[in-house]
Amino acid sequence: MPASQLPGISWRKSRHSNPDGSCLEVAELIDGNIAVRNSRHPEGPALIYTPAEIAAFVLGAKDGEFDDLIG
Template sequence: MKPYIETASAAGLEWVKSSYSGNNGNCVEVAALPAGARALRDSKKPHGPALVFGAEQWGAFLAGVEAGGFNLA
């Protein structure tokens, strides 16, 4: 699996933005890929590239979020 998608909007994916995102345009969107992988893109650049994470990488990221590893406070 490539670590990126060159043209995210042309990939035919359903992109989802967090319900916690405001209307300031600074959002990250995620799309489900086969085998539990995920793609991430910048909502300000929907036609630009997207990063791709395998299921194991995505799971490790979520575990870090749930453990508070990314809290800025």
């Protein structure tokens, strides 16, 4: 869904984000789902995930399951 079709939400990004804008932004939606978009393309697509999907990803990231993706 285009991120522009999600008005009135507050996008936020990690304090670890790249200063040149290469980062993801997340926003909680009214229905409890979470939207994710590319900060370089704020009007581009937003992917929508359930809280359970985000929790599984965050827990995997905390456990180091994706460390191989960043070098």
